[in-house]
Amino acid sequence: MTSANGDKRVVDLLGRPVVALIGVLAAVAALGAGYLVAALAGRPEASPYVAVGDTAIDLTPQPVKEFAIHWFGVADKTVLLVGMAVVMALLAVLAGLASRRSPVPGSLVIGVFGLVGVAAAIGRPNLGPSGALPAVVATLVGITVFRWLHWAARRPTREETAETGEQAEAEAPNRRRFLISAGTAATATAVAGLVGRLLNERWGLEASEEAMPPLVPATPAPPIPVGADFANAGTPPFLTPNPAFYRVDTALTVPSLSVRDWRLRVHGLVERELLIGFDDLVRRGLVEKTITLTCVSNEVGGPYISTANFTGVPIRDVLREAGVRPGAQQVFSTSADGFTAGTPVDVLTDPHREALLAVAMNGRPLPPEHGFPVRMVTPGLYGYVSATKWLVDMELTTFDRVAYWEAQGWAKLGPIKTESRIDRPQPFQRVPAGRVVIAGIAWAQHTGIDRVDVRLDGGPWQVARLSTEVNADTWRMWLLDTEVSPGNHTVQCRATDRSGYLQTPRGAPVFPDGATGWHTVTFTAT
Ligand SMILES: Nc1nc2c(c(=O)[nH]1)N[C@H]1C(S)=C(S)[C@@H](COP(=O)(O)O)O[C@H]1N2
Numbered sequence: 210m211t212s213a214n215g216d217k218r219v220v221d222l223l224g225r226p227v228v229a230l231i232g233v234l235a236a237v238a239a240l241g242a243g244y245l246v247a248a249l250a251g252r253p254e255a256s257p258y259v260a261v262g263d264t265a266i267d268l269t270p271q272p273v274k275e276f277a278i279h280w281f282g283v284a285d286k287t288v289l290l291v292g293m294a295v296v297m298a299l300l301a302v303l304a305g306l307a308s309r310r311s312p313v314p315g316s317l318v319i320g321v322f323g324l325v326g327v328a329a330a331i332g333r334p335n336l337g338p339s340g341a342l343p344a345v346v347a348t349l350v351g352i353t354v355f356r357w358l359h360w361a362a363r364r365p366t367r368e369e370t371a372e373t374g375e376q377a378e379a380e381a382p383n384r385r386r387f388l389i390s391a392g393t394a395a396t397a398t399a400v401a402g403l404v405g406r407l408l409n410e411r412w413g414l415e416a417s418e419e420a421m422p423p424l425v426p427a428t429p430a431p432p433i434p435v436g437a438d439f440a441n442a443g444t445p446p447f448l449t450p451n452p453a454f455y456r457v458d459t460a461l462t463v464p465s466l467s468v469r470d471w472r473l474r475v476h477g478l479v480e481r482e483l484l485i486g487f488d489d490l491v492r493r494g495l496v497e498k499t500i501t502l503t504c505v506s507n508e509v510g511g512p513y514i515s516t517a518n519f520t521g522v523p524i525r526d527v528l529r530e531a532g533v534r535p536g537a538q539q540v541f542s543t544s545a546d547g548f549t550a551g552t553p554v555d556v557l558t559d560p561h562r563e564a565l566l567a568v569a570m571n572g573r574p575l576p577p578e579h580g581f582p583v584r585m586v587t588p589g590l591y592g593y594v595s596a597t598k599w600l601v602d603m604e605l606t607t608f609d610r611v612a613y614w615e616a617q618g619w620a621k622l623g624p625i626k627t628e629s630r631i632d633r634p635q636p637f638q639r640v641p642a643g644r645v646v647i648a649g650i651a652w653a654q655h656t657g658i659d660r661v662d663v664r665l666d667g668g669p670w671q672v673a674r675l676s677t678e679v680n681a682d683t684w685r686m687w688l689l690d691t692e693v694s695p696g697n698h699t700v701q702c703r704a705t706d707r708s709g710y711l712q713t714p715r716g717a718p719v720f721p722d723g724a725t726g727w728h729t730v731t732f733t734a735t
């Protein structure tokens with residue numbers, strides 16, 4: 210730099226890298242502060258970053274959401290969070306660059322951004338006005354840090370230089386002042402982040418299994434018979450281990466509910482309103498059922514299907530206790546994070562269909578991401594209309610009330626469509642020519658699978674061998690041991706369910722009521 214010119218009675222323009230860094234440090238400090246305050250309040254979902262992300266998810270148009278789920282799966286939220294981080298970093302850099310002379314423009318940008326955070330928090334169905342506190346603190350911290358670092362980076366004014374009397378060294382102590390301030394801000398932010406994280410973990414622990422009564426079903430599910438899967442031939446195991454169970458939801462942060470505070474309200478068109486605590490619920494008696502869940506967003510051949518032994522209280526029993534009034538058509542359920550679903554009353558009260566308020570899966574309390582402590586599970590219906598996780602409210606209403614995905618154009622009723630999938634060979638797999646085992650799964654929940662046909666290269670359909678049936682509410686595995694000549698091949702499968710319905714070849718997209726079509730896989734025999 211040129212020598213500091215004490216005669217120039219201005220605060221010089223700050224260097225671009227310096228102001229950019231100030232912008233980013235202030236933004237990160239703001240987010241760190243918001244995160245810490247939210248953690249202190251025991252409401253990680255009130256962290257401004259998360260509240261903004263949650264709002265973004267709700268405001269995202271349907272096709273974009275579908276695209277995200279399709280391409281990123283569970284990682285769709287990571288993609289969103291990273292995308293937000295990039296946008297914020299860019300804005301922070303711009304806020305800095307706009308403030309080379311005065312800190313006012315940058316402070317304004319942070320203030321406006323803070324208002325977005327406050328608005329997002331206030332708009333969250335699960336937060337309410339007090340949930341905006343972390344965003345307010347974040348904004349104040351952001352502006353303060355910005356102004357402070359801006360001051361620290363500034364060249365000394367003539368008066369300050371005159372005070373030190375050391376004009377030639379004016380820049381050195383000044384640079385030191387900035388570096389120390391920046392380092393302090395960064396360290397404080399890191400500490401805030403760390404403390405926030407520890408607190409969140411502690412809250413999570415508090416909400417965990419230790420607070421639970423034993424979840425032993427009075428009627429356990431029958432053991433899974435030998436021959437229920439063809440895992441050796443490439444199908445999934447019959448029961449999906451909890452960590453491998455597919456996950457689909459709109460929650461950016463997994464709601465962390467405490468068993469002690471959990472309450473389920475049953476109201477609306479009922480004789481008696483109920484308010485049920487966790488122990489009360491479990492005391493009603495637990496049953497265990499083996500059920501295959503499926504997502505309406507599952508493409509033909511897709512992965513959003515899994516099976517577990519669910520333990521819970523039959524929803525039918527709870528509804529009987531509340532006394533369903535005539536005219537009630539659906540149970541409108543709400544989760545702690547504001548998701549809603551509408552499930553037909555006649556499905557939930559069907560004595561042959563054991564829909565559950567599930568508290569455990571595969572013998573363990575529900576994992577947080579699968580709805581801890583209580584979720585709905587309804588055999589035969591896609592999850593979006595019937596499987597509310599983090600359940601807190603069930604209101605009996607007419608069909609007029611519109612639930613989350615229905616409002617986005619998805620079908621009101623979501624019976625699972627009869628479908629089948631090829632798991633082996635995998636697309637473009639190379640297999641030795643000769644005898645090849647083709648294997649997969651088929652499902653028609655609550656109806657049952659009767660037959661699966663497989664064909665190679667458009668040839669005659671061959672009847673596949675079916676696995677031992679567990680119950681009509683679960684998937685069924687199939688395999689075909691057949692002769693394959695060297696070269697490229699196409700294999701297709703189609704299921705027939707117990708009602709006699711043969712899976713349609715007509716391809717339909719997942720929107721609005723579930724995909725159809727025959728899964729087709731191309732592979733090479735060598
Ligand atoms: N609270 C809440 N519950 C929810 C959802 C959601 O977004 N939020 N998604 C539903 C959908 S679309 C499906 S397919 C199932 C998936 O349940 P899983 O994640 O345990 O597999 O949960 C349902 N329950």
Ligand SMILES: [Mo]
Binds near residue numbers: 457593
């Ligand atoms: Mo779903």
